[in-house]
Amino acid sequence: MKKLQNKTVFITGGLSGIGKACAIAAAKEGANVAIADLKSDTTEKVMNEIKKENPKAIFIECNVSVFTDVRATIEKVVATFGTLDVALNNAGIGGEPNKIGDMTELQWLKVIGVNLNGVFNCMKHELLQMTKQKQGIIVNMASILGKVGLAHSGHYVAAKHGVIGLTQAAAIEYAHEMIRINAICPGFIDTPLLEKGGIGGNPEMKEHLISLHPMKRFGESAEIASGFIFLACNDSSFMTGATLEMDGGYLAK
Numbered sequence: 001m002k003k004l005q006n007k008t009v010f011i012t013g014g015l016s017g018i019g020k021a022c023a024i025a026a027a028k029e030g031a032n033v034a035i036a037d038l039k040s041d042t043t044e045k046v047m048n049e050i051k052k053e054n055p056k057a058i059f060i061e062c063n064v065s066v067f068t069d070v071r072a073t074i075e076k077v078v079a080t081f082g083t084l085d086v087a088l089n090n091a092g093i094g095g096e097p098n099k100i101g102d103m104t105e106l107q108w109l110k111v112i113g114v115n116l117n118g119v120f121n122c123m124k125h126e127l128l129q130m131t132k133q134k135q136g137i138i139v140n141m142a143s144i145l146g147k148v149g150l151a152h153s154g155h156y157v158a159a160k161h162g163v164i165g166l167t168q169a170a171a172i173e174y175a176h177e178m179i180r181i182n183a184i185c186p187g188f189i190d191t192p193l194l195e196k197g198g199i200g201g202n203p204e205m206k207e208h209l210i211s212l213h214p215m216k217r218f219g220e221s222a223e224i225a226s227g228f229i230f231l232a233c234n235d236s237s238f239m240t241g242a243t244l245e246m247d248g249g250y251l252a253k
């Protein structure tokens with residue numbers, strides 16, 4: 001029995017890395033998948049990979065940091081599939097590394113705009129729909145950096161702590177409406193985000209980051225996708241307001 005048969009699963013940032021792995025896993029479990037992401041050359045290729053698992057999949061161009069964009073996107077998902085059963089708020093950026101005293105306002109606002117405001121924009125509109133349905137599941141992609149700090153990443157660390165706070169507040173507000181809201185805290189995962197952060201091209205930095213994980217490796221997107229499927233279905237029926245740490249032991253130290 002497939003775990004998400006005929007469910008509508010909405011995923012932001014679903015064209016790459018963790019979001020893409022979650023989209024493929026959800027489609028494999030029988031879900032109708034709606035991807036929201038920025039315009040990209042890879043859209044057709046990724047959507048074909050998802051459609052191989054379940055042809056009922058759509059792409060909607062959307063910048064999660066723009067409130068009205070998100071509203072129109074969620075409306076389109078519901079108009080297409082009739083419901084919004086599961087939402088994965090995953091779109092995110094690493095931001096330019098900088099010490100807080102040297103950080104420009106623009107560097108700060110860019111990361112907060114996507115990684116924190118983006119999650120609020122999505123949750124607000126998802127919850128309006130899920131309240132109408134009297135059921136729903138939200139999963140927010142936080143990070144180990146939502147629990148602890150990392151030098152030169154103040155914007156990212158602050159945004160991810162905010163995502164966990166939003167997850168907990170919303171979980172309390174909506175528990176009685178049959179809406180469960182949890183977050184995943186991945187350790188460092190081998191995705192294009194790390195490449196964009198310059199980690200791929202810096203072997204010393206990569207070795208250092210790997211050494212912070214007791215399992216002595218980065219995670220794979222598919223490993224995070226298995227946690228997403230767990231939170232997205234009834235296997236996690238008594239969980240809300242929780243954070244699922246999938247981090248090779250990073251936070252255990």
Ligand SMILES: NC(=O)c1ccc[n+]([C@@H]2O[C@H](COP(=O)([O-])OP(=O)(O)OC[C@H]3O[C@@H](n4cnc5c(N)ncnc54)[C@H](O)[C@@H]3O)[C@@H](O)[C@H]2O)c1
Pocket residue numbers: 012013014015016017018019036037038062063064065090091092093094114118141142143144185186187188189190191192193194
């Ligand atoms: N890779 C890691 O080590 C790691 C660790 C912990 C948490 N995370 C989090 O996981 C999530 C996914 O990261 P990833 O590593 O798969 O990155 P990625 O760069 O591979 O994918 C991110 C996706 O988000 C999209 N996106 C970026 N800005 C957007 C916007 N404004 N509107 C809509 N879409 C936007 C990108 O186009 C891309 O498709 C992020 O929230 C990230 O912070 C990643």
